[in-house]
Amino acid sequence: MRKKIVRQRKTTVIRKSKKRSSVFSGRLLRFSIGLFVILFVFTIAYHYRDGLAYYFSFKSNHASQLEAEEKRISDVRNFQVLEKSEGKVVGLDVSEYQGDINWEKMDSLENKYPIHFVFIRATVGSDRLDKGFEENWLGAKKNKFIRGAYHYYRPNENSLEQADLFIKTVSLKKGDLPPVLDIEKLPKNQSLSRLKIGLKRWLKRVEQHYKVKPIIYTGEKYYEDFLKEEFGDYLFWIANYNFYREEIDSDWLFWQFTEKASITGIKGNIDVNIYNGDLQQLRFITVE
Incomplete structure (x- = not known):
């Protein structure tokens, strides 16, 4: 009987020890995760301290007095990017989706970052004009913005017809930016090699007409995967909205860093968008 009782007691003690060890390990794991989250949040907050301060009106004494329509940039990252791009030129790109634009009021972001250039969508595919192009094209010129026109390329449509539509629609003047080819999608009914042939035909036709080399607009991944090597002779306007990127890459001519500003x-x-240079350098690449 005694031996049996002793065995039972030993078994009970061992079970309690395992349970206590398991509880302790669980608490330690939760504590470690909680500490990691707190440190991560603190690190992000510290990194974006200037943007956060500006966003909540602690940095600027007059921020709270701005009129309602002069909205501040909603994304703190945007402010961080603009702060780190001091000396570079800031601009916008617009299309019919922006509706009626009041060009006279559109002068700067946050009353701090002047807008010097505007890219305007002119054509889509082989048969569609942007409904706002004519008005926007004239409005930008009248209000002394450096303007540029771009074509939204449809991979499954004839490239030369697309080029001819753009040429027919856009008349570039001295001081305008070079024409832009906007390519964002992969083809559905053709190979990648055929797509590249079509892009080259568009670029060549447009360059022959305007006597200036076009710029290519695309996303960073599209650029890296499909265009960087074979279209290395062209300058690129790259779209990248990723949280981690705060400065323009040295290889990019323009950087579209957000689609959520006001x-x-x-x-x-x-x-x-940010141009990878100052205002004098931007004027240097315009049509003569």
Whole structure:
């Protein structure tokens, strides 16, 4: 009987020890995870301290006095990017989706970052004009913005017809930016090699007409995967909205860093771009 009782007691003691060890390990794991989350949040907050301060009006004494329509940039990252791009030129790109634009009121972001250039969508595919192009094209010129026109390329449509539509629609003047080819999608009914042939035909036709090399707009992944090597002779305007990127890459001519900014004169969100140089350098690449 005694031996049996002793065995039972030993078994009970061992079970309690395992249970206590399991509880302790669980608490330690939860504590470690909680500590990691707190440190991560603190690190992010510290990194974006200037943007957060500006966003909540602690940095600027006059921020609270701005009129309602002069909305501040909603994304703190946007402010961080603009702060780190001091000396570079800021601009927008617009299309019919922005509706009626009040060009006279549209002058700067946050009353701090002047807008110097605007890219305007002119054509889509082989048969469609942007409904707002004519008005936007004239409005940008009248209000002394450096303007540029771009074509939204449809991979499954004839490339030369698309080029001819753009040429027929856009008349570039001295001081305008080079034409832009916007390619964002992969083809459905053709190979990648055929797509590249079509892009080259569009670029060649447009260059022959305007006597200036076009710029290519695309997303960073599209650029890296399909265009970087074979189209290395062209300058690129790259879209990248990733949280981790805060400065323009040295290989990019323009960087579209957000699609969620706001500015007086335009309702809703707007794309913002940075030119990889100063205003004098921007004027140097315009049509002569």
